[in-house]
Amino acid sequence: MSTFSLKMEIADNRHYNGQQSPLFTIDEAEKARAFHQKVEGYQPTPLHSLDCLAKEIGVGKILIKDEAHRFDLCAFKMLGGAYAIARLLCDEFKLDVKDFDFEKLKNDIPEKMTFATATDGNHGRGVAWAANKLGQNAVVYMPKGAADERVNNIRALGAECIVTDMNYDDTVRLAIKTAEENNWKVVQDTAWEGYTEIPTWIMQGYTTMAAEAVDQMKDQQIERPTHVFLQAGVGAMAGGVLGYLCDQYGADKLHSVIVEPDLADCIYRSGISEQGEMVNVEGDLATIMVGLACGEPNPIGWPVLRDCSTQFVSCQDSVAALGMRVLGNPLGDDPRVVSGESGAVGAGMLAAVYYHPEREKLMEKLGLNQDSVVLLVNTEGDTDPVHYREVVWQGKHPTL
The missing domain is CATH 3.40.50.1100 (Rossmann fold)
Structure with missing residues (x-):
């Protein structure tokens, strides 16, 4: 097996206290879901189980909520x-x-x-x-x-x-x-x-996909995820979804990993700040993960991430590109998942750990083992089809 090392800075959350937000509760999520269920064409998006990939990587289960199928918009937003x-x-x-x-x-x-x-x-x-x-x-x-x-x-x-x-x-x-x-x-x-x-309502709207995933896990006889990998731009999706999942399972029962591009890693930098204050990132923010190309944390989402996240990760663009290729070219009977740059970074991180020369050390740091049940969210499909093919077909942002 080839090995290669992609940049992934993994920082434990020194500010964790497990305090649940009153804004992103089961009750608020059900209000939002009841609204969405009345929208013409509503269907829960799929929760795929990537069993062959899980076996290859060495974890018990990899589940991915596939928002590429949300209405005809190819994304969760x-x-x-x-x-x-x-x-x-x-x-x-x-x-x-x-x-x-x-x-x-x-x-x-x-x-x-x-x-x-x-x-x-x-x-x-x-x-x-x-x-x-x-x-x-x-x-x-x-x-x-x-x-x-x-x-x-x-x-x-x-x-x-x-x-x-x-x-x-x-x-x-x-x-x-x-x-x-x-x-x-x-x-x-x-x-x-x-x-x-209004931004609170937006974040509460995002909890619908988490509420669907919880029901779908129950249907698959899965008690709960042990891990959730959530990508962050301003942290609105990550904060809303993590807040809901912590209300559902308890923050102490969930190893939550917040992943960002290293060119726009305001959440990561906030997470490693001395007092847990919000830290802004300036400049062009020229990452391929354009949905995550945000330099200023959402002040509603940040307290949830500060209080309940287990770890923060800042990674290079090739991690997302690797995820796009892995999801689009599945192992065995795993379903194919078409994932855009921002949607694929969680899967890309799992794959990058698998191929890393210090794989065992990274698995231990992330608390991953043969019993782990990892929940990912594919937040978008190929919303930029030209770039999707450049990455998946032509090998843009290579790993080797």
Whole structure:
């Protein structure tokens, strides 16, 4: 077997205390899931069991929640954007979210509203999708270097899409400023002073996929995962999902690993900070994991990750590329999983550990053994098909 060493900085969380967030509970997740179940075309996304890969790597089970099948959007993000817009409109029109009806509300809104957001691609597509369903307007800002496919997917939903010459975090600031000037509603998946309610709803929307996974594990006669690997950009998805899983199982029963690209590792740097304070990363954030190319932690998600995560990881782009190839070319009877750059990094890390010359040492550090049940989340499919083929077919970002 070939061995190779990819950069993976693994840091134990010195700030862990296991304190559960009251925002991401089983009850809040069920509210969000009840909303999503009423959306036309709703189906739980698959939870695949990669038994051959698990045997090869030396763990008991590898499970992957495959969000490439979420509606026709190829990513999980609409779960947050749509739920937040629904909650926002319920507040605006004095409705209970339990009674939310897309068609009825579409006809009842007297004047078109405009929802604005900044995105690396998938969140903006989710916001544009929800606005389109409600017959409203959406304006989506994207950072420089945005792939044409991601831009076109947003515009195909009737939204205005503006690509800036800035990085993600500066693009967020531009979207906020422009929205304030035009009296638009901001639907952003990070928070700042005075803006916490909508990003909380977005994170609660993400818990639907975790609640589905818990039910699917029960159906597969799996009591619980021992490990969960969650990728982080601002930490909204990771914080919401980890918060829910800790309420479900207990933080002390879950070895949780938060994985980021080394070019945008604000959560990792926050995790190794002296007092557990949030640390920002500046610059172009030019990682292939564009959905994770965020330099400023979400202040709602960070306390969950600080209090409940077991470890933080900063890794090079080749780890994600390896994951894309491993998932797309399965062993034995394992199902094929088409995973984009941000979706594949958890699987890529498992594979990178397997091929590492210090494999046994890394397995021990991560607490992995033949009894481990590892839960991964494929947050996106090939949302940039050109780059997907460059990586999987042409070997871009090689491992050897």
